[in-house]
Amino acid sequence: MEVNRIVKSLKARRLSKIGKLDFEATHNLNEHLKLDKRKVLPELTDGLWCVRRLSRHYALEVLHSIQDVLFPPDANSQAFLRSLIREQDMDPDCTLYNRSEYELDGEDDVIYKWLGPRMMDLYEELENPTPRGLLDQWLERKSRARHVMLATVIGVFAAVFLGVLSLIVGIIQTWIAWQQWKAPPSHDA
Template identity: 40%
Template sequence: MIPSYELLYPLAKVSRSDFAKLCVALWEWRPCADWIAERACQHGYLDPACRCQDAERLGPFFEFYRETTACYIPELTGDSPQAVKTHDDLIHVIQHIKLHPHIPRLQLTTEYFAACTRVGMLDVPSNDQNRAFSLAARVMTMLQSCVEDQCDGLLEAGTQPAIWHFSKSFNQFVDCVIVRQYPLRLGPYSVAIPQYPKPTFTLESLSVKKLRRVAKLKLVPTNDLRDHLALDKKNGTVAVYHFTSVLKEHLRAGRERELHDATGMNTQLYYGLPKQLVLETLHTLRYVLFPLDSESQSILRSLVAKDKFDADNCDVNTSWQLREEELIAYEYWGSRLVDLHDELENPTPRGFIETWMERKSGARYIMMATLAGVLIAILLGILSLAVSILQTWITWQQWKHPNT
């Protein structure tokens, strides 16, 4: 018997009510009933507690969630139940991870599905358990992840996933991915931001208009934070993680965690990505790639319209504020900013003519070019001598035979 579409793709359909529950699970706030019912919000700006405006800004993230969960296929083995049948099940996994971010993955998974068994479910296949927790981690961090023995499919699809090992907790997984993918570098790679002294280079030179005009680079969107500012010289592209609406929610959660620390409250819960990484990413989008000049903003609006960049990037009156003590240098993205700067200084040749000229401009051709110049000079000298001899002969003939 062929499984039904709903059985093969249990998360293919998602409602606004599911999005509202997701906001509660990730950031502990809920849009009002008007937004869930797709009605005009009656609160407007009169009620500061209403989060409909925030929910509207998160439209691109909800679309990412829709596309990511729609691809989830459970392990259909005999009569074994699915790890995730509904979006509520996935949200419960997310909440479980947030409540126990310091527990190793194997223990975390075992305890969660042991509790499911106690309430009447049979044993869920281990592959499906791991697939469900990897999907939850993907939604929480927007980092492509998998367990050790389940990365084959992603590798075949051309994606290099981050491995969440059985022995690592969720917090350790996030830290491990961040440190491995964006190693903290000192010296010239720790690029100072403009208002601080002795920057390695001027960050204004890396705006989107100069990347397009000078280096002929194209900006392409990515929903994997690890790929932000990754330069592909062969294809002439720069990947941009553009979900500023999500980054702002992580930043807000991080600042709430700081308040909890100040009041002595328990902060073992997972609140989001490292604040330094979030700040740097927001800063690269707002002040480096898309400064407030008219040309850069025009390109940004075009990217939003044509390439589905997060429209929140266009919000000039942003709700997040950068404090001077929060960001002094680019510790994570510094090396990639240097790569972009080097590409601007020495652009990779594009097209046949530029590539041909680049090949001919190597040091190995200097002697050949010099020799060719000498030979051309000799040839011109011989031709000039021949012309002079011819002119002299003609003049002599006219003098010798004046009447002819």
């Protein structure tokens, strides 16, 4: 899997629209990008100033994940970010981040050492969404691998049964034809 393709697919608007994920404000930086059981994606609220107290690499991962992954500088992503700031009480400083203030020369590419597994969870959710509604859940239960295997076994038994049935019909037809050949009917009139 190409890392750039995965990272580019994790825009917040896409996660909300395609992955049907909701964003929820959090005060705990350890929950950043964490997908919980309710399929809600928490996001930062307590000011990006707290990021400065973290290890430098982790801080860069958090800042980069907010500004370059979830909310890149395109108009749709920024509009979505502003709506989350209004609706979810997210930190308005999320819109002010300037990479050049935090990065040193040569730190253009961020390697997601800590947030990588969480980003992969989000990507997996995009690729294989968890069923949300009752119909989706019912269909999911009915389409699992064991049901596919059961359908395959039933199909094999049906084919064998039809094969044996056609063999019996063939034998009967052969016997009738042999009886007619052996004693052809007479046409006396």
